[in-house]
Structures are given as structure tokens and as C-alpha cells.
Amino acid sequence: MAWCEECEEVVEDEDLTEDGECPTCGTQLVEEVRKPVPWYFKFMLAASVVYLGYRAFQGITWVAHHI
Numbered sequence: 001m002a003w004c005e006e007c008e009e010v011v012e013d014e015d016l017t018e019d020g021e022c023p024t025c026g027t028q029l030v031e032e033v034r035k036p037v038p039w040y041f042k043f044m045l046a047a048s049v050v051y052l053g054y055r056a057f058q059g060i061t062w063v064a065h066h067i
Contacts, residue, residue, distance in 0.1 A: 002029040 002011050004022040015023050022029055 004029060 001013060002016065002020075002022075003009075004011050004025065004027055006025045006027045007022060011022055011029060016029065017023060017026075020029055021027060
């Protein structure tokens with residue numbers, strides 16, 4: 001999706017003309033360059049999954065011993 005400064009609205013990719021222009025005003029729109037996900041976000045996500053998995057294991061074993 002691209003942002004049109006002239007119209008002040010988001011333009012869907014399928015609505016763009018063949019030349020990449022806004023269908024309403026004809027302004028040339030540049031596609032947004034996506035930045036890669038930082039390594040520390042991936043690390044935080046992996047650490048969270050490990051931690052929550054360990055806590056789920058503890059909870060399951062606690063319930064199993066108290067039934």
C-alpha cells in the first residue's frame with residue numbers, strides 16, 4: 001500500500017495505475033521500503049516463547065500433582 005500526499009489517503013496496490021500513479025490525482029507514488037526485523041526483536045521473541053513454554057510446563061506438572 002502507498003500513501004498519497006496530495007489526496008491524504010492510502011492507495012491500495014491494485015488501485016495504482018500501471019505507472020505507479022494515484023488513480024485520483026495522478027501523483028507518482030513510491031512504494032514503501034520495508035526494513036528488516038532487528039535481531040534483538042527476534043531474540044526477545046524467542047526468549048519469550050522459551051519462558052512461556054517453561055511456565056506452561058510448570059503449570060501442567062503442578063496441576064498433575066494436585067489432582
